[in-house]
Amino acid sequence: MTAPRFLLVCRHCHAAFPPALTAHCEKCLGPLEVRYELDALRESVTRERLSRGPPSIWRWAPLLPVEDPDNAVDLGAGGRPLKRAKNLGARLGLRELWILDDSVNPTYSFKDRATSVAATKAREAGLTTLACASTGNLAASVAAHAASAGLASVVLVPENVEPEKLVQTAAYGARIVRVKGAYDAANQLAQVAGEERGWGVVNVNLRAFYTEGSCTLAYDTARSLGWETPDHVVHPIAAGASLAALGRGFDLLRDLDLVDGPRPRISGAQPAGVSPVVRALDAGEPVRPWERIDTLAHSLAIARPADGDEAVDRIRASGGSAAAVTDDEIVAGIRLLASTEGIFTEPAGGTTVAALVRLVERGVVRSDERVVLNITGNGLKAPSAVPFALPGPIPGRLSALDAALGLAEVTA
Amino acid sequence: MTTLRASGGLEFAPGVRKREVAASTVGEAIDSIGGAFRERVVENGAIKRFVVVFVNGEAAALDTRLAADDEVTIVPAVSGG
Numbered sequence: 001m002t003a004p005r006f007l008l009v010c011r012h013c014h015a016a017f018p019p020a021l022t023a024h025c026e027k028c029l030g031p032l033e034v035r036y037e038l039d040a041l042r043e044s045v046t047r048e049r050l051s052r053g054p055p056s057i058w059r060w061a062p063l064l065p066v067e068d069p070d071n072a073v074d075l076g077a078g079g080r081p082l083k084r085a086k087n088l089g090a091r092l093g094l095r096e097l098w099i100l101d102d103s104v105n106p107t108y109s110f111k112d113r114a115t116s117v118a119a120t121k122a123r124e125a126g127l128t129t130l131a132c133a134s135t136g137n138l139a140a141s142v143a144a145h146a147a148s149a150g151l152a153s154v155v156l157v158p159e160n161v162e163p164e165k166l167v168q169t170a171a172y173g174a175r176i177v178r179v180k181g182a183y184d185a186a187n188q189l190a191q192v193a194g195e196e197r198g199w200g201v202v203n204v205n206l207r208a209f210y211t212e213g214s215c216t217l218a219y220d221t222a223r224s225l226g227w228e229t230p231d232h233v234v235h236p237i238a239a240g241a242s243l244a245a246l247g248r249g250f251d252l253l254r255d256l257d258l259v260d261g262p263r264p265r266i267s268g269a270q271p272a273g274v275s276p277v278v279r280a281l282d283a284g285e286p287v288r289p290w291e292r293i294d295t296l297a298h299s300l301a302i303a304r305p306a307d308g309d310e311a312v313d314r315i316r317a318s319g320g321s322a323a324a325v326t327d328d329e330i331v332a333g334i335r336l337l338a339s340t341e342g343i344f345t346e347p348a349g350g351t352t353v354a355a356l357v358r359l360v361e362r363g364v365v366r367s368d369e370r371v372v373l374n375i376t377g378n379g380l381k382a383p384s385a386v387p388f389a390l391p392g393p394i395p396g397r398l399s400a401l402d403a404a405l406g407l408a409e410v411t412a
Numbered sequence: 413m414t415t416l417r418a419s420g421g422l423e424f425a426p427g428v429r430k431r432e433v434a435a436s437t438v439g440e441a442i443d444s445i446g447g448a449f450r451e452r453v454v455e456n457g458a459i460k461r462f463v464v465v466f467v468n469g470e471a472a473a474l475d476t477r478l479a480a481d482d483e484v485t486i487v488p489a490v491s492g493g
Contacts, residue, residue, distance in 0.1 A: 012462070024421040024488040029452070029462040031490075185469035191487045192419045195429065204420065204490050289471065304464070304471070306489040 005040065006065050008032040008208050011310065019065065021125055021200070023207040031307070032208045033248070034065045042256055047227055050258070055079045057113050057216040059223075063252065064216075065209050066120050073119040073149040077105045077112035078216050082224040082372065087340040088353075089371075092360050096370045098230070100221055103345050107144045107168065108378035109137035109299075110242065114213035115202055119145035121209040122200035129154060131199040133179075133187035135238075135299045136165035137377055142202055143174035154199065156186040162298060162382050182293060183302050203241075214242040218249025221372055222259040229254070229261035231369035232320070234359065236352045236376055237268040237277045238300045240287075240311030246374075247314040264372075267364060268315055268322035269355030271295035271347075275324035277308045281315060282322075296327050296385050297347035299377060321364045325354035333357065334379060334386055344379030352376070414478045416441055420488040422463070424449050438465055439474035441484060453486060464489045 007016045012030025023032055045062045053059030057078040061069035082098040089097030102110035115138065122130050130146040131154040132138050139155035146153035153174040157166065159181060166176055179186040187203070194201035202210045222229060229250060235243045247266055253259040270278045273295030280287040287308030293301045305311070315322055325333070333353030338344045345353070356373055359365040379386070394400040402408070413432040418424055424431050424445050435441035442450055453463045458474065465472045466485045478484065 022421060023490060024462075026421055029421060029460070029488045031462075179469060181469045184464075184471060185466065187490065188464065188466045188485050188487055189469060191490060192417050192485055195419045207490060304489070 003037065006034050006036045009035040021121075021205045023204055034208055034212050036063070036252070038255055045256060045258070047223075047258060050223070057116060057213060057220075060216050060219045063219065064117055065212050066117065067124055071120065071123065073116055073123065073145050075106035075112060075116065075144060075148055077116050077213075078102070078220050080104070080220070082221060083341070083343075085341050085373065088337065088373075091336070091340055092357065093367050094360065094365070094371055095368055098221075098225070098370070098372045099341065099343065100217065100372055100374045101343055102217075102374070102376050103343060103349065103378035107137075107140040108381060109141060109346075110214070110217065110374070110376040111138045111141035112145070113216050114210045114242075115141040115145045117213035118142075118200070118202040118206040118210035119149050119151070121206055122151060122202075123149050125200065127198070127200040128152060129197070129199040130202065131155065131190060131194060132202045133157075133183065133190040134161075135183055135301060136161050136169075136381065137299050138202070139166065139169040139174065139176070140172070143169045143172035146174070147172045151200075154193075156190050156193075158183045158186050160298065162384070164384070165381050184304055211241050211245050214245035215249030215252065217242065217246050217374060218253065222250070222253050225370070227259050229259055229264045230372045232265040232267065232365055233372045233374060234267045234269060234352055234356045234365070235374045236300055236348050236355075237270050237308075237311055237322070238302045238305065238348075240277055240305045240307035240309075242376075243268055244307050244310040244314055247318065263318055265320040265369075266315055266318045267320035267355070267359055268311060269352040270322065270324050271297040271300055271330060271351050272324040272326050273297075274301050274303060276303065277305055277311050278322045278324040280308065281312050287312060295330075295347075296382075297330055297351050298382070299346065299348045300351060321359060321362070323355040323358040323362075325351055325358060329354035329357070331386055337375070338379070343375060345375050346377040346379050346381045347385045348377050349375045349379070350385075413480060414441060415483045416445070416486065417483065418449070418486045420490070422449070422452060422486055422488065435478055437474065437478060438467065438472050438476045438484060441478060442474070442486075462489050463487070 010025035
């Protein structure tokens with residue numbers, strides 16, 4: 001029997017375990033993370049080999065914790081080059097700004113990266129139901145990947161989720177259950193139900209594999225920049241898991257000598273109405289649960305970010321920072337990105353744009369840096385977040401159109 | 413009686429993840445089970461760092477009061493929504 005390609009290692013006490021459908025260290029209950037056998041990877045993985053892979057996150061199959069990538073549940077998440085954001089960069093006085101645009105993933109958010117890996121793992125383990133607790137984006141992603149994989153899906157959503165986000169999820173065929181309270185209430189129920197009903201819950205018993213999917217944010221970024229690290233990445237924070245995975249991803253590429261350049265600085269973005277990670281970072285203390293959630297950025301509204309301390313550590317070790325932005329700034333961020341780059345993002349993306357604006361003003365993001373802005377979801381997910389009033393109708397005459405647009409009438 | 417459920421590697425005894433107890437607070441409920449389970453979830457008079465307790469889906473602490481038909485869930489902290 002060959003040695004496993006990777007182990008599950010406790011982030012807290014560093015105990016190592018063979019791969020299994022478990023998210024927690026049996027010694028201390030700390031979170032488990034995938035740790036690859038680096039020597040074997042170094043021998044087999046090259047830039048050339050990775051460049052030949054499929055045009056999705058499965059290009060990175062040698063760096064993903066699955067047995068047979070030919071059985072991947074691949075709807076086409078990730079794998080696209082970054083977009084050079086010349087207009088927004090010029091507006092903010094940045095020499096080189098890039099956008100990682102995950103608003104165009106198969107279900108229109110970055111969650112597809114992680115769910116694709118989790119669904120593959122669920123099928124590999126012979127599970128028949130894929131489940132999650134979700135604020136909306138993950139629900140859609142789980143439902144779509146389950147449909148493609150021939151699995152049933154159950155999604156538990158918090159009480160205040162935007163109804164329009166779930167139309168998509170329902171269309172994929174998911175059973176939707178709305179749980180009283182916020183995200184944490186739905187999440188604890190998913191934990192219990194997963195174990196008692198034998199479901200693969202992507203952020204619970206599949207969590208160690210699921211989060212590896214988010215490491216591909218770093219892989220796609222590095223490849224797109226000619227196998228170089230950027231100077232600075234700005235990324236939104238909900239639970240903190242994807243920001244931690246982003247940092248881990250860059251570390252793995254550097255450990256394998258697949259990328260040139262130093263560790264990038266990573267800065268975080270949270271809405272002011274739920275910013276436990278920014279508060280902890282500013283105060284130099286552990287992350288504490290947020291008391292009262294009040295933001296339109298529902299997909300970032302997690303009061304107890306289980307990976308919050310890890311996110312703080314990652315940000316601090318990288319020399320980055322974080323900003324908490326108001327709902328007005330979030331809406332302005334959505335409009336700024338849409339009007340400069342033609343990318344319509346949801347409030348989580350507006351939060352990240354607004355945080356970038358703040359970090360530039362504070363001199364944290366410097367004008368000479370190569371900056372990457374991670375846009376994690378599509379604006380059509382929650383269009384009502386952006387105030388809009390339809391103008392009244394005009395008669396079908398040119399003079400009326402000129403009047404409506406404030407154009408001077410040209411007389412012959 | 414109050415229903416207690418444990419999950420995610422936590423169990424009251426080998427293979428036991430559900431118990432019915434008579435208790436007026438979360439702390440009393442955990443004390444009534446005691447033993448290795450209590451050691452895994454309580455430290456210095458508080459819930460341990462990687463453990464979260466909910467009563468009917470709402471976050472709770474050791475001094476949270478319980479009613480007879482409450483359901484208490486004791487799980488490791490997870491994330492990722």
